[in-house]
Amino acid sequence: MPTAAIVGYTNAGKSTLLNRLTDAGILAEDKLFATLDPTTRNLNLPGGQQVLLTDTVGFIRKLPHHLIEAFKSTLEEAKYSDIILHVVDCSNPQMDMQMYVVYETLRELGVCDKVMVTVFNKIDAAEGGVILKDVSSDHQVRISAKTGEGLDELLNLLETILRNQKVYLEKVYSYKEAGKIQLIRKYGQLLKEEYQEDGILVNAYVPSELFASLANNADAVDE
């Protein structure tokens, strides 16, 4: 299953966001380092895809010594995820410094080549007139994890990103190959399935790793 890691400066609202999206019941508090170990939850996206979301320990400019271990396990999560959601507290006057620290830390740890989404959080509390932009990331959204504003947009964006990591497949499977449609259901996104005389017409997005075996007639799945 695809995974997304929620990273960001401490107190940005990472745990609040995960709770809001998944009902996870994670401690969210207005204090630094409320989260000390990573928590992963399944998120169902509106179009039926799923993604594993992981909350992480907050970043900070000078990391206290006793947090270094917890911090390392966090970064492992970020390293192995497909998508990074960088939560930014845009009501904080130090926002730019905080974003900089997060990027520096990710870079030092070799977390690169990921789809990066900047999630400007706490827009309900942001000063009017603040410019919210991040030229270093692939996508940006503005949300309030507290009021729920912008969350639909975030979910749709995740959906689009995941879909773009898949390839489009249109094919007629013989009734003998119905097992392949099960595979598509499990790992891809089945858009259309139409029963015809000669077989089942399928339109779907499938993971690129599976495309060859799904598109190929020769290696039909036996029932």
Ligand SMILES: Nc1nc2c(ncn2[C@@H]2O[C@H](COP(=O)(O)OP(=O)(O)OP(=O)(O)O)[C@@H](O)[C@H]2O)c(=O)[nH]1
């Ligand atoms: N006004 C406002 N407050 C928010 C929003 N999201 C989170 N908060 C508050 O910000 C504080 C920190 O939230 P957390 O979710 O604990 O932040 P975190 O990023 O997980 O923090 P650490 O685990 O310490 O790194 C809490 O008091 C939240 O209620 C938001 O959208 N608007």
Ligand SMILES: [Mg+2]
């Ligand atoms: Mg937290």
